[in-house]
Amino acid sequence: MKIIWTFTLLMIPGVLSSIRVTGYSGGGVSITCRYDRGYTDKDKYFCRGQPVTCSDLIKTDKKNGEKWVGSERFSLYDDTSAAVFTVTIRDLTEQDSGTYRCAVDISGNIDSYTEVKLKVVTGE
Template sequence: MKIICTFTLLMIPGVLSSISVTGYSGGGVSITCRYDRGYIDNEKYFCIGEQVTCSQLIKTKEKNKWVNSGRFSLYDDTRAAVFTVTIRDLSERDSGTYQCAAAISWDIDFYTEVKLNVVTGE
């Protein structure tokens, strides 16, 4: 049985937030990241690594439309000021640190840290 866990994160400028997420090998997780309404028009993205070395995995292209890239999907719901990232077909090698991010300026973005732990389970 595959289980999808949903977690909501809040992205507020000046506030560092972090959450731990557990997923099961072969299953998927859905991560919902909230952002300040002032950033509705900004690009949102999901990346792997620490803030300084974060490598983008997927980013918004159009508002209120799903974007798919391999096992990753992203939807920016500007009416609700949230974006949702789904990771499918998890494996233990997906465990690590990720970031939900809103592009704010050329040198500073706002991040919410996501610690993903993928375990083998039924």
């Protein structure tokens, strides 16, 4: 049985928040990230790791007009009219457990992000 958990995150520059997300092995999770309307033209990304070493798993490219990107088990859709972007991770395994960032790329400034702690468990 695949269960999808959806969480909404509020992203405000200068404010760091942290949430915990639980998903099931073999299933998927969707994470909805809100951002300031002033950042609709900025790239959005989802990465894994600590702030300095966070490696991008998926990222939009606003220069090419991308609002949706998909890569292997990850997808990201930026709904600029609602100022939210949604990251979906499919086919979860216990190795996916860890710390992630749901972020807006703000050139010349510290990126606005919310920390996401994902725990993947086995079970129904």
